[in-house]
Amino acid sequence: MKKSILTLLVAVFPFWGFSQDVTIAKRFINSLSAEQKATIVQDFNADTRDDFHFLPWSSFERQGLPLKELSTNQKALVHQLLQSSLSASGYQQTTEIIALEKVLAASSGDPVYRDPERYYVSIYGNPAQDDVWMWTFAGHHISLHFTTVADSVSYTPRFFGSNPGRISEGERKGFSPLVNEEDLGLQLINMLNKEQRKKAIFNEKAYNDIVSYNKPTAEKLAPEGILVGNLTNPQKKLLMDLIYEYASTIPAEQAMNRMSSIRNEEMDELLFAWAGATTLGKAHYYRIQGKTFLIEFDNSQNNANHIHSVWRDFDGDFGRDLLKEHYANHKHSH
Template identity: 50%
Template sequence: MKTNNPLLYALLFLFSFQLHATDPVLDFLNSLNDAQLSKTRLQFDDVSRETWHYFPATMWPRTGIQLGELNEKQKELFQKMLQYHLSQAGYNKTMDIMSLENVLAEQTGDTFMRDKNKYHISVYGDPEKDKVWSWTFEGHHILLSFTVVGDKISYTPRFFGANPAIVQSGPRKGEHTLAMEENLGLDLINSLTPEQKAKAIFNEEAPFDIFTKNSVSVSAESPEGIPVPQLDKPQQEALLKLIHEYIAAVPDDIAKARMAKLESEELQNMYFAWAGATSLGKPHYYCIQGKTFLIEFDNSQNNANHIHSVWRDFDGDFGRDLIQEHYASHHNN
C-alpha cells in the first residue's frame, strides 16, 4: 500500500513500529552473571510487573536488580538500553531526576535513603524467545514501563517526579527539573479569561498529591475542568504543546504518531482542569483528560517545590490493550 497521507504514515508507525528492542536488552542481560540474572529476569505474570511506586527504595520493596549491584560495563550497557527506549529529552529527564538524590543526600546527610544507585531494573519474560515481554526501571520519582508485544510497544504508565523541583542552594542552585511541564501548565492557565478560568479551576486548593497515585489501573472518570472546544486556537495550541512535553519522552517516531492520533481523534473531547494557585512557588495541580489517557501534575509538597507527574493510558497501561489484542488474534483463529 502506498500513501502520501502524513497522518496515515504516523498511524502506521504507531501500530506497526518495527522494534529491535531486544538487541540492547539482550546485550544487557547477557552481561549479567547467574546470580544477577536470577534477580533481574522474572516471569511475565509476576505480580511485580504491575506493582509500582514513586517512593524511595528504602520505603517500598522492589524486585529486580539495583543499579548499585552492576559493574561499570553493565551500567554502560543499561544506559544504552535506556537510551534506546527513550528520546534524548526523556533520557535527560530521567538522569536529572536521579541526580536529585545527590542533592537530597547533601541536604539531609542521609546517604542510605538518598542514593541514585537504588533504582531497580526488571525484565519480565524472555526477550529472545517470547512475543510478549516487558521491562521496567523504577525508583524514587521514576517509573518507566515498556511492554513489547510482537512489533508493537507500550510506554505507559510513566511517572516522573522532582524533589527539589527547583534547587534552592548549593552549586546547583536554580536548577529546575521538569520545568517545562510546570511552566507550560502555568502559561496555559494564565492565558484563560476569567470566564474560562471559572470553568477550568475546580478547586481553590491543590491536592497534596496526584489523585491516581500508584494505582495499578486507571479508568476514565467524569472529567473536571474546561472542554477544549471552549479554548481559542492559541490556547488549544498551548495545550497541545504541554501534552507534547509529556509524549516527547519516548522515541521521536512514536511521539509524532501519538500526537497525530490525539490531534485527529481526541482533541475535541479533551478537558483541562486546574486546582490551587496559578503562580510558581505556591501549591498547584492540573490534569488533562482525553478519551484514552490522563495526565496529572502536582506541585504541593515541600512548600510547592516537589513535583509528581504521570501519564496513564486507560486501556493501554502495561500493554494491556496490546496483550489482549495479541491473544485474541492468536487463540481465536
C-alpha cells in the first residue's frame, strides 16, 4: 500500500511544510510581471477566497492565472510549491490527475477543453510580509487550498477526482490516481457482516456526486451509517487506513497530528456510510463523518468510472478556525 513509509518521512523531513512554502511563494511572486501579479495576488479578505470548483476550466471561472500563461521557470516554482505543500504521494496524485486530461483529450478529440495547462494558481495576502496568507491550485478534478496562519496551515477543502476512474485499455489499463481510496472502501463494506451492512448501507442507490459539492461552508450531513463502536478491531483498523489515505496527501508531520487527533478525540463519533453497489464497476458512494471533518467518495458517473473525492473540515475549511483563534489572540494582545 502507498504511504507506508510515513514514520521514515517524518524522521527525514520533520519540518517540511509552511516555512518552505513561504520561501518558494516569495520567489514565485518575485518572478511575476506587474500584470501577472495583479491577476494572481489578491487581498487576503477578497470575496473570492472561498470560491472553488472541480469542473473543467471553461465551466467555472478560476481566480489567478493558468499554467499555460506562466513561463517555464514560473511553472517550475508552482510545482515546487505543490511539492512543499503536499506529501510525496499527494503531489504524485496531483500530477497523475492532471495527466488524465491528456487521456480525455485523446478520447474526446477536444484538446482545448481537456487542457493539462489549464490549472490555475492564485495567492491571497502577502507571504513576504504577513503571517496570514493562502495559495490555491485548482482546475479539473483538483481543488487545493493552503491557508497559512502564523505557524499553522489549513489544507482544506481538498478535492481530488479521476476521469476515467480507471483506465480501461492500453498500457495503463487499470490505473487510477485514487485506487486505494476506492479499493479500501470496497474492502471495508464487504468486510461487514449482514447486520453491520444493514446499518452501514443507508441507500441502495448511489448519489450522482458528492453531497457537499462546492459549497463554501461544509455542513454536517445526516448521521447515516454505522458507528465505529459497532465495528470489530480489524474493521476499525481498515477504516483508519482508509482515512489515512486522505490525510496522507498532506505533509507527514501534519498527517500524523491529524490522525492522532481523530483517534484521541472523535473515534467514538465516526460514522461510515455507504450507498449503492458494493462491487467495482457499479455505482457506489461512501462517506466518513466525524465531529470535525467529512470525507466523501463517489463513483457513479460515466458508468461508474468517474471518481470524485473530498475532505472537508466543518470549522476549519479555508483556515476559518485558525483565523478565528489568531484574530482573538491578536485582539487580546493589544
